[in-house]
Amino acid sequence: MFKDMLENVRKKCPLIHNITNYVTVNDCANIVLACGASPIMADDKDEVADITAICTGLNINIGTLNSRTIASMLIAGKRANELNHPVVLDPVGAGASKLRTDTAMQLLKEVKFSVIRGNISEIKTLASGSGTTKGVDADVADKVTEENLDEVVAFAKAFAEKIGAIIAITGSIDVVTDGKKAYCIRNGHPMMSSITGTGCQLSAMTAAFIAANPEHPLEAAAAAVSAMGYAGEVAYNRLSEMDGNATYRNYIIDAIYNMTPDMLEEGAKYEMR
Amino acid sequence: MFKDMLENVRKKCPLIHNITNYVTVNDCANIVLACGASPIMADDKDEVADITAICTGLNINIGTLNSRTIASMLIAGKRANELNHPVVLDPVGAGASKLRTDTAMQLLKEVKFSVIRGNISEIKTLASGSGTTKGVDADVADKVTEENLDEVVAFAKAFAEKIGAIIAITGSIDVVTDGKKAYCIRNGHPMMSSITGTGCQLSAMTAAFIAANPEHPLEAAAAAVSAMGYAGEVAYNRLSEMDGNATYRNYIIDAIYNMTPDMLEEGAKYEMR
Amino acid sequence: MFKDMLENVRKKCPLIHNITNYVTVNDCANIVLACGASPIMADDKDEVADITAICTGLNINIGTLNSRTIASMLIAGKRANELNHPVVLDPVGAGASKLRTDTAMQLLKEVKFSVIRGNISEIKTLASGSGTTKGVDADVADKVTEENLDEVVAFAKAFAEKIGAIIAITGSIDVVTDGKKAYCIRNGHPMMSSITGTGCQLSAMTAAFIAANPEHPLEAAAAAVSAMGYAGEVAYNRLSEMDGNATYRNYIIDAIYNMTPDMLEEGAKYEMR
Numbered sequence: 001m002f003k004d005m006l007e008n009v010r011k012k013c014p015l016i017h018n019i020t021n022y023v024t025v026n027d028c029a030n031i032v033l034a035c036g037a038s039p040i041m042a043d044d045k046d047e048v049a050d051i052t053a054i055c056t057g058l059n060i061n062i063g064t065l066n067s068r069t070i071a072s073m074l075i076a077g078k079r080a081n082e083l084n085h086p087v088v089l090d091p092v093g094a095g096a097s098k099l100r101t102d103t104a105m106q107l108l109k110e111v112k113f114s115v116i117r118g119n120i121s122e123i124k125t126l127a128s129g130s131g132t133t134k135g136v137d138a139d140v141a142d143k144v145t146e147e148n149l150d151e152v153v154a155f156a157k158a159f160a161e162k163i164g165a166i167i168a169i170t171g172s173i174d175v176v177t178d179g180k181k182a183y184c185i186r187n188g189h190p191m192m193s194s195i196t197g198t199g200c201q202l203s204a205m206t207a208a209f210i211a212a213n214p215e216h217p218l219e220a221a222a223a224a225v226s227a228m229g230y231a232g233e234v235a236y237n238r239l240s241e242m243d244g245n246a247t248y249r250n251y252i253i254d255a256i257y258n259m260t261p262d263m264l265e266e267g268a269k270y271e272m273r
Numbered sequence: 274m275f276k277d278m279l280e281n282v283r284k285k286c287p288l289i290h291n292i293t294n295y296v297t298v299n300d301c302a303n304i305v306l307a308c309g310a311s312p313i314m315a316d317d318k319d320e321v322a323d324i325t326a327i328c329t330g331l332n333i334n335i336g337t338l339n340s341r342t343i344a345s346m347l348i349a350g351k352r353a354n355e356l357n358h359p360v361v362l363d364p365v366g367a368g369a370s371k372l373r374t375d376t377a378m379q380l381l382k383e384v385k386f387s388v389i390r391g392n393i394s395e396i397k398t399l400a401s402g403s404g405t406t407k408g409v410d411a412d413v414a415d416k417v418t419e420e421n422l423d424e425v426v427a428f429a430k431a432f433a434e435k436i437g438a439i440i441a442i443t444g445s446i447d448v449v450t451d452g453k454k455a456y457c458i459r460n461g462h463p464m465m466s467s468i469t470g471t472g473c474q475l476s477a478m479t480a481a482f483i484a485a486n487p488e489h490p491l492e493a494a495a496a497a498v499s500a501m502g503y504a505g506e507v508a509y510n511r512l513s514e515m516d517g518n519a520t521y522r523n524y525i526i527d528a529i530y531n532m533t534p535d536m537l538e539e540g541a542k543y544e545m546r
Numbered sequence: 547m548f549k550d551m552l553e554n555v556r557k558k559c560p561l562i563h564n565i566t567n568y569v570t571v572n573d574c575a576n577i578v579l580a581c582g583a584s585p586i587m588a589d590d591k592d593e594v595a596d597i598t599a600i601c602t603g604l605n606i607n608i609g610t611l612n613s614r615t616i617a618s619m620l621i622a623g624k625r626a627n628e629l630n631h632p633v634v635l636d637p638v639g640a641g642a643s644k645l646r647t648d649t650a651m652q653l654l655k656e657v658k659f660s661v662i663r664g665n666i667s668e669i670k671t672l673a674s675g676s677g678t679t680k681g682v683d684a685d686v687a688d689k690v691t692e693e694n695l696d697e698v699v700a701f702a703k704a705f706a707e708k709i710g711a712i713i714a715i716t717g718s719i720d721v722v723t724d725g726k727k728a729y730c731i732r733n734g735h736p737m738m739s740s741i742t743g744t745g746c747q748l749s750a751m752t753a754a755f756i757a758a759n760p761e762h763p764l765e766a767a768a769a770a771v772s773a774m775g776y777a778g779e780v781a782y783n784r785l786s787e788m789d790g791n792a793t794y795r796n797y798i799i800d801a802i803y804n805m806t807p808d809m810l811e812e813g814a815k816y817e818m819r
Contacts, residue, residue, distance in 0.1 A: 244803025257517025
């Protein structure tokens with residue numbers, strides 16, 4: 001199944017509009033290209049409606065948000081909704097500042113999202129409307145483990161149901177659910193947390209996967225999450241002794257570039273709960 | 274001839290002011306350094322006139338433009354004109370939104386450019402004042418091929434003549450013309466389109482080449498285009514099986530860093546039409 | 547001693563707030579991660595006070611400053627001062643435009659900095675209140691050499707004393723002083739100047755080092771400077787014939803990632819003056 005999801009990205013080459021932070025934007029663009037889609041970045045309120053209209057998917061990431069770009073996120077999100085384009089939200093650092101939490105909540109209120117992808121702390125912040133996120137990483141107290149996995153799945157399903165979006169919580173175990181079915185994904189490598197932007201990259205790639213697979217948004221989102229984690233494994237296995245997080249960053253994008261649908265199908269490690 | 278163009282960049286180390294998008298800005302800075310010049314990025318309206326004054330060339334790139342930076346582009350462009358500094362325009366995504374098309378047209382009206390570098394769709398948009406660019410890539414219908422090359426050369430020459438600037442249309446075959454002579458350049462590799470920003474990088478590097486070769490702007494621009502394409506070939510030949518677009522990106526900049534004037538002279542593939 | 551400084555960063559994993567330029571921001575984030583700390587980038591005036599409050603250190607870098615971010619720098623700096631968080635200033639390009647010089651002077655007036663790190667031209671600009679910086683690189687006339695080292699040390703000590711901050715002047719020889727003691731550091735490699743952002747990366751990493759070593763700010767800053775230079779040496783030694791500045795950039799961050807406290811202790815080359 002995941003195989004078809006990636007195959008469709010490569011076949012359809014969807015154009016993805018990204019309103020994203022300036023920290024990881026280059027990596028987001030390159031991973032979107034690596035998976036076979038095409039990125040465009042535009043964040044001015046006077047052009048985002050035009051840009052979104054020529055795309056087939058929109059990715060909104062609130063890292064390094066500002067008053068100018070918040071307005072653009074709302075305009076683009078609403079326009080994408082009118083056009084029935086899938087929209088991904090990456091609530092980077094929601095809970096770390098009032099502005100981020102408030103912006104995320106406003107976006108949830110005014111824009112219909114297809115997928116919301118974040119770490120457990122960010123998603124908990126969205127579910128409760130407030131939070132104590134430690135920067136842009138998940139709180140240690142919040143980590144998803146084998147012990148609390150059922151609890152996290154139940155929480156994610158309930159929030160997905162309530163909000164009407166696919167929820168993708170990524171961490172050492174990833175949970176992707178539409179409220180009914182949940183994929184628990186065990187791809188990835190701990191070293192991924194030593195690179196900035198693997199989450200941002202995944203959100204951008206998720207927009208590409210769901211744009212190319214409109215009939216299967218849950219499977220498409222799960223396939224994107226699995227592909228990112230699997231790329232982290234492949235890239236880790238390439239590292240030599242002197243390589244560190246900078247080379248690892250490049251190798252992850254390289255692994256997506258070279259990932260065939262069959263490789264993803266074989267490499268994906270998941271169960272349904 | 275191309276040999277001397279690169280040699281002069283290395284010898285004179287021109288300082289290049291870039292007002293460019295936040296997606297590929299780091300790569301632009303590193304490729305400017307790789308070719309032997311020195312980059313400075315500044316986009317606030319209260320400093321761009323000062324910054325441009327201490328530089329010898331200006332590169333204006335409209336990717337991720339916004340109301341704040343559009344004003345800065347105009348101020349910097351006019352100041353560079355007063356000082357007789359060469360100015361490059363990269364009309365990224367012109368035709369993809371009204372804001373980009375209008376901004377590109379306004380820049381053409383108020384600033385005198387030495388070189389305009391874009392893909393065929395972007396340049397067609399500038400020539401006609403409107404367009405249907407698919408995002409930031411050239412439309413398939415617009416591709417430059419051996420079949421339509423004469424037509425593209427004639428179009429580029431006419432536009433160069435009309436606008437009074439060197440036109441550099443890059444794609445599978447590149448056309449660089451001042452309206453009289455046209456270089457048709459066959460360097461490059463298709464994989465370059467799987468990286469974000471090879472066009473942006475080339476525009477920044479072109480500013481360095483023309484700043485270092487004020488007597489030979491056409492040859493300088495053609496040499497920059499050829500150098501970028503040749504770097505794409507050299508980098509491609511270095512790739513191993515697991516390398517993808519992220520490593521390729523690094524290798525292209527590395528190839529510019531290691532390119533000697535003699536290597537460029539030998540590697541350049543072009544004809545005049 | 548330097549050994550303990552790095553060990554504490556790895557042990558405490560301080561969260562560092564960066565208000566920095568969009569050119570080198572990704573590298574700054576990755577090097578902060580590489581040394582064992584955690585970065586967060588946020589520059590909107592409505593969230594910087596919140597963000598700085600959850601961090602333990604702040605890094606202000608004026609590259610690509612604008613009216614919006616200047617206000618944020620002041621708010622964040624003052625908030626960090628109230629909370630007794632260490633604050634680093636990187637006065638990128640001070641002297642290159644009136645806006646940069648004025649902003650740097652205003653920051654010095656309104657915010658108490660723990661460390662100011664720049665090249666000799668930038669630091670001279672701050673000391674005199676005006677300057678003739680050539681872009682973002684040090685003037686040739688300003689280079690720190692064995693011949694003028696005593697003079698530079700005296701200048702740096704006097705400025706550190708006057709301003710009440712540690713001054714870190716980096717170049718072919720680095721000088722780090724609190725006004726009383728000065729570390730003269732001879733790590734590094736000339737090829738580091740062919741990459742954009744080694745200075746910015748060092749400033750971000752310095753914030754991590756001083757945040758993790760509140761009792762030893764001078765030693766922490768000197769250790770960060772030495773670590774960066776040593777990483778430049780290690781990375782240089784890894785380069786193969788076709789590698790250039792892009793690969794070198796990655797290898798430097800990799801070298802920080804793999805640098806153990808013992809390696810730093812052994813690799814550090816300095817004397818006190």
